[in-house]
Amino acid sequence: MPDFEPVIGLEIHVELKTGSKMFCGCSADYFGHDPNTHCCPVCLGLPGALPVPNRKAVEWCVMLGMALGCTIPEFSKFDRKNYFYPDLPKGYQISQYDQPFCVNGKLKIKEQGTNNKEQREKIIRIRRVHMEEDTGKLLHATVEGKKVSLIDFNRSGVPLVEIVTEPDIRTSEEARIFLKKLHHVVRYLGISDADMEKGSMRLEPNISVKLKTDGNLPPYKVEVKNINSFNFAKKAIDFEINRHIELLSDGIVPKQETRGWEEKKGVTYSQRSKEEAQDYRYFPEPDIPPVRWTKSQISNLKSQICxxxxxxxxxxxxxxxxxxxxxxxxxxxxxxxxxxxxxxxxxxxxxxxxxxxxxxxxxxxxxxxxxxxxxxxxxxxxxxxxxxxTMSDDELGQIVKKVLGANPKAVADYKAGRKNALMFLVGQVMKETKGKVNIEKAGLLLRDLI
Amino acid sequence: MLPENIKVILWWTQFLRISMLLEKSIKELASGLKEKKFSSEDLVRECYENIEKLNPVLNVFVTLRDKDEVIKEAREKDKKTPVNSLLYGLPFVIKDSYNTKGIRTTASSKVLETYIPPYNATVYQKLLDAGAILIGKTNMDAWGHGASSENTDFGPVRNPWDNSRVAGGSSGGNAAAIAARMAVFGIGEDTGGSIRNPSGWCNITGLKVTYGRVSRYGCIAYVSSFDTVGPMARTAEDCAIILQVTAGKDPLDATSSPEEVPDYGSRLNGDIKGMTIGMPKECYGEGVDNEIKSLIYKAAEQYAKLGVEIKEISMPMLEYGVPVYYLIGTSETSSNLARYDGIRYGNGRNKFTSETMRRIMLGTYALSAGYYDAYYKKAQQGRTLFIKEYAKAFTQCDAILMPIEPMPATKLGELIGDPVKNMLADIFTCQTPVGIPSLAVPVGFTKSNLPVGMQLLGNMFSEPLLLKLGYFYQKVTDWHKKSNL
The missing domain is CATH 1.10.8 (Helicase, Ruva Protein; domain 3)
Incomplete structure (x- = not known):
C-alpha cells in the first residue's frame, strides 16, 4: 500500500464575551435567555438600521492575533458575505475578506513521543484571524401539532473571531493539541469563555490526504462541521483520513464537500458538495469606514496582552x-x-x-x-x-535507635524479607515522635539503620 | 360685465395666493407663530386643504396621517411653550424611505406594504425633537430605484405643473408636496439625483448634502455609500434652517462625519463677489434641451451681475458617471435588499417591481466571482478617478454650475418604459460616488411652462457656500416663489 499523508487545516470560531454585541448595544450574554429578548433593529437587520463596530471586540480580535504571533496590517476593513439563510437577518454577514485584522501568525505545539519522554515541537502557521458577527439560531419544533421552524435572534450579531490555520497539521493528535493550546491562549486572554458545550468555540477541520511523496497540496478538501469537543475533532479527522485513504487506494479522489459530524455513530455525513458551493459575492461593507491603525494604537494593544x-x-x-x-x-x-x-x-x-x-x-x-x-x-x-x-536528625536518630532496640522481632522479620515489619516500625517511630516527622524520612532512616 | 367678474375672481385668486401662509419662508412662519399672528393649527389646516384639493390627482402620499390627529398635535404645540427651534410647529413631509415609529414605512414597495417600524430614523427624531409636525410619508420610486417616481407600487406621482408629466424622482412625492404647498418642507434622500431631480422638475429648492453630513440611521438603504439625507423646501434659506437641525455626527451611523456643523443661517450673509463658478462645457453640449441651456446661461448672467466670475471648465470624465454609478449602486442595492427574503415582512421577493429586479440582477452579476474585477472593482477605480476629476475642477472654481436633467419633466411612462433612458437621465446627478454636496435651485420655465432648475456643486462640506450662492440668487429672482395653484 502506498504511503499516504493527511493534510489538515483548522478553522476555529470563537465568540467574544464583550458586554455588547458586535454592531449594536444589545447584550452579548445571550446563552440561556428567552428567545428574541436580546434584539434591536440593528441585530434584527430591520430596514434602515446600521452597524456600528464594537471597539472592544475589534481590539480583542487584534490582541488574539498578536498572541498568535500575527502581523497587524495598518489598514483593515469589513466586508459583506452575501448568502441567504433564515438565521441571517440581513441576507449578508458582516465579516472580513481580503484584509483581515491579523495575518501570518504561528503557534508552537508540543507532542509527546510514543515512549512518553521525548517531546516533538512543531510550528503551526496561522493564516489569518478576523472579526465577524454570529448568526441567529434556528429551532425546529412542533407547535400546535404543526412542524415549524423558529428563529431566535439573540445570538445574531454576537462578536465572532475566526482563526484559520495553514494546512500544516498532519495528524489528528496534532490537531487536538493545537486546539487545546489555542483554547488555552483564548482563555488566558480572557476574551471568551471558549465553552464548546455552549458553542462559544466551534471547530471546523479541513481534511485531505495525499501521497507522502507528492509535494503539492491535494486537489480537494473536506470540511467537517458540528464538532463540539477536541476529542470529537480528533475522531472526525481520523474517520475522514481513513475514508479518504480507502477511496484513494481505489483510485478515487474524494469529493470536495462539507460534511457534518454524527456524534452518536462516530461518523461524518455529506452536507453540501462543491457544486452547491456558494458565491458569497464579497464586497467592502459600505456602512463601516475602514480601520487605520496608528503605530501607538498597536503598541498600546500589545502592552495590554497578559x-x-x-x-x-x-x-x-x-x-x-x-x-x-x-x-x-x-x-x-x-x-x-x-x-x-x-x-x-x-x-x-x-x-x-x-x-x-x-x-x-x-x-x-x-x-x-x-x-x-x-x-x-x-x-x-x-x-x-x-x-x-522540624525534629533534628540527631533527635530522630536517637528515637529510631530506641525503637529498633525495643522491637528485635520486627527487625528480624524485616531482615527475613517481611516488608510489613518496616511499616510496624515506622508506626512506632511516629508514635514516639508524636507524628512530628515525615513518614518517608522515618522509613528511610529505619531501613538504613537495620 | 363678465370681464369685470373675471377680474374680480382673478384678484381674489391672487389675494388668496398671497395670503396663503404656506407661501411664507420658514423664518417668517417661525416669527409669525412666535408672535401668535397665526397658529400651527392654521398651517396644518392649510396643508390639508391643499392635500384634499390636489392629492387625488398628484398622488403624493403613501401614508397620509389622519387630519384630526395632526390638528390635535398642532393645537398641543400651540399651547405649549415652544422649544427653541425655527421648525417648531411647522408641518413637514418625509420620504417613505425613513423609519417612523408606529407609522407605516414601505419605501413605496409592496414588499413592505404593511410594515410598521418599531423605531425612528435619526433625522425624523431630530425633527420631532425640534417640534416639527409630520403630515405624511411621501411616495417615491421604490427603494430609490428611479428618477420619475413611477417605479412605485402606490401609483405614480404627478407633476403639479403638468399632471400628464412625472414629478421626478426618486423623492418625487416630497417635491410635489412642497410645490403644491401641502407642507412647509420635506426630507428627501439623494443617492444619484433623487432630491435634485424632482426639485428641478417641480420648481422647489433641494439640497443633496455631503456624504456623512446627516445621519443615515433609519433611512432604508438604496446605495449605502452614496445615500444622503437632505432638505427639500422652497428656498436655500429654508434648506439652511432645516440642515441646521438635521446635520451632525450620529453614534448610530458609523459613516456620519465628525466634521463640525457650522451656523448655516449666519453663513448665508456676507458677499459672493469675487467667487468663481465653473461651467463644464461637457454639460452644455448635444443632448441637453436648448431651453434648459439658455435658462441656466441666464442664471449664470445673473451671478455675473452679482460679481461672480463665470468660467468655462472641462470635465471629460463626466460621461463615465452613469456606468460607475450604476455598477456600484446596483451592487450595493442587490445586497441591501437581500434582507427582504420573504421570511419576516409579510411579502416575498416576487413583489419587487421589474425595475428593482433588474437592479438586483445587475448588481448580483457585477459582484459575482469572475465578474467582480471587470465590473465592481473597475467601477471603484472609476470612482477614484471621478474624485480626482472633481478635485481638479475645484482648483479652478468655487462651485460648478450644471443642469440637473438634460430635459424637463417627462411624460408619464416615458422613463419607466425605457430602462436605459431612465438611467441616462441621471448623467448630471450621478456624481454621488464623489460624495460632494449639490444644491438644486429653480431658474425659470420652458415655453410650455415646465419648471427648470440648475444645480450648484461644491467641495466636500461646502454646504454653506452652496446655500449662500442659492440665497443670493433667490434674493434677485422670484422663480422659486412661483407655484401652479
Missing amino acids: ELPDQKIARFMGDYSLSEYDAVVLTDEKETAEYFENVMKQVTKNKGQITAKTIANWIINRKADISKVSSEELIKQISQKSQKA
Whole structure:
C-alpha cells in the first residue's frame, strides 16, 4: 500500500464575551435567555438600521492575533458575505475578506513521543484571524401539532473571531493539541469563555490526504462541521483520513464537500458538495469606514496582552526551579498560576522557608481548594505540617535507635524479607515522635539503620 | 360685465395666493407663530386643504396621517411653550424611505406594504425633537430605484405643473408636496439625483448634502455609500434652517462625519463677489434641451451681475458617471435588499417591481466571482478617478454650475418604459460616488411652462457656500416663489 499523508487545516470560531454585541448595544450574554429578548433593529437587520463596530471586540480580535504571533496590517476593513439563510437577518454577514485584522501568525505545539519522554515541537502557521458577527439560531419544533421552524435572534450579531490555520497539521493528535493550546491562549486572554458545550468555540477541520511523496497540496478538501469537543475533532479527522485513504487506494479522489459530524455513530455525513458551493459575492461593507491603525494604537494593544501560557511555563521553570510538569499544571488555569504566585510572593516577603516545589505540591497533589483557602491560610497550613518535621536528625536518630532496640522481632522479620515489619516500625517511630516527622524520612532512616 | 367678474375672481385668486401662509419662508412662519399672528393649527389646516384639493390627482402620499390627529398635535404645540427651534410647529413631509415609529414605512414597495417600524430614523427624531409636525410619508420610486417616481407600487406621482408629466424622482412625492404647498418642507434622500431631480422638475429648492453630513440611521438603504439625507423646501434659506437641525455626527451611523456643523443661517450673509463658478462645457453640449441651456446661461448672467466670475471648465470624465454609478449602486442595492427574503415582512421577493429586479440582477452579476474585477472593482477605480476629476475642477472654481436633467419633466411612462433612458437621465446627478454636496435651485420655465432648475456643486462640506450662492440668487429672482395653484 502506498504511503499516504493527511493534510489538515483548522478553522476555529470563537465568540467574544464583550458586554455588547458586535454592531449594536444589545447584550452579548445571550446563552440561556428567552428567545428574541436580546434584539434591536440593528441585530434584527430591520430596514434602515446600521452597524456600528464594537471597539472592544475589534481590539480583542487584534490582541488574539498578536498572541498568535500575527502581523497587524495598518489598514483593515469589513466586508459583506452575501448568502441567504433564515438565521441571517440581513441576507449578508458582516465579516472580513481580503484584509483581515491579523495575518501570518504561528503557534508552537508540543507532542509527546510514543515512549512518553521525548517531546516533538512543531510550528503551526496561522493564516489569518478576523472579526465577524454570529448568526441567529434556528429551532425546529412542533407547535400546535404543526412542524415549524423558529428563529431566535439573540445570538445574531454576537462578536465572532475566526482563526484559520495553514494546512500544516498532519495528524489528528496534532490537531487536538493545537486546539487545546489555542483554547488555552483564548482563555488566558480572557476574551471568551471558549465553552464548546455552549458553542462559544466551534471547530471546523479541513481534511485531505495525499501521497507522502507528492509535494503539492491535494486537489480537494473536506470540511467537517458540528464538532463540539477536541476529542470529537480528533475522531472526525481520523474517520475522514481513513475514508479518504480507502477511496484513494481505489483510485478515487474524494469529493470536495462539507460534511457534518454524527456524534452518536462516530461518523461524518455529506452536507453540501462543491457544486452547491456558494458565491458569497464579497464586497467592502459600505456602512463601516475602514480601520487605520496608528503605530501607538498597536503598541498600546500589545502592552495590554497578559503573559501567555508558554511564557509563564518558561518563567515558572526558570524563576521557581519547578519541573516542566509542575509548571504546566500550575499554569493550566490562569487563576491557579496567579494563586501560586501570590503564595510565593508572601513567602518571599516574610522570608519564609517554604519552597516553590512544596507549594506546587500542595496545589497540585494535595489539591488545595484555591477558591476557598486564601494564600495566607495555605502558608499557615503548610507551615504547621512542616513544623512537625522540624525534629533534628540527631533527635530522630536517637528515637529510631530506641525503637529498633525495643522491637528485635520486627527487625528480624524485616531482615527475613517481611516488608510489613518496616511499616510496624515506622508506626512506632511516629508514635514516639508524636507524628512530628515525615513518614518517608522515618522509613528511610529505619531501613538504613537495620 | 363678465370681464369685470373675471377680474374680480382673478384678484381674489391672487389675494388668496398671497395670503396663503404656506407661501411664507420658514423664518417668517417661525416669527409669525412666535408672535401668535397665526397658529400651527392654521398651517396644518392649510396643508390639508391643499392635500384634499390636489392629492387625488398628484398622488403624493403613501401614508397620509389622519387630519384630526395632526390638528390635535398642532393645537398641543400651540399651547405649549415652544422649544427653541425655527421648525417648531411647522408641518413637514418625509420620504417613505425613513423609519417612523408606529407609522407605516414601505419605501413605496409592496414588499413592505404593511410594515410598521418599531423605531425612528435619526433625522425624523431630530425633527420631532425640534417640534416639527409630520403630515405624511411621501411616495417615491421604490427603494430609490428611479428618477420619475413611477417605479412605485402606490401609483405614480404627478407633476403639479403638468399632471400628464412625472414629478421626478426618486423623492418625487416630497417635491410635489412642497410645490403644491401641502407642507412647509420635506426630507428627501439623494443617492444619484433623487432630491435634485424632482426639485428641478417641480420648481422647489433641494439640497443633496455631503456624504456623512446627516445621519443615515433609519433611512432604508438604496446605495449605502452614496445615500444622503437632505432638505427639500422652497428656498436655500429654508434648506439652511432645516440642515441646521438635521446635520451632525450620529453614534448610530458609523459613516456620519465628525466634521463640525457650522451656523448655516449666519453663513448665508456676507458677499459672493469675487467667487468663481465653473461651467463644464461637457454639460452644455448635444443632448441637453436648448431651453434648459439658455435658462441656466441666464442664471449664470445673473451671478455675473452679482460679481461672480463665470468660467468655462472641462470635465471629460463626466460621461463615465452613469456606468460607475450604476455598477456600484446596483451592487450595493442587490445586497441591501437581500434582507427582504420573504421570511419576516409579510411579502416575498416576487413583489419587487421589474425595475428593482433588474437592479438586483445587475448588481448580483457585477459582484459575482469572475465578474467582480471587470465590473465592481473597475467601477471603484472609476470612482477614484471621478474624485480626482472633481478635485481638479475645484482648483479652478468655487462651485460648478450644471443642469440637473438634460430635459424637463417627462411624460408619464416615458422613463419607466425605457430602462436605459431612465438611467441616462441621471448623467448630471450621478456624481454621488464623489460624495460632494449639490444644491438644486429653480431658474425659470420652458415655453410650455415646465419648471427648470440648475444645480450648484461644491467641495466636500461646502454646504454653506452652496446655500449662500442659492440665497443670493433667490434674493434677485422670484422663480422659486412661483407655484401652479
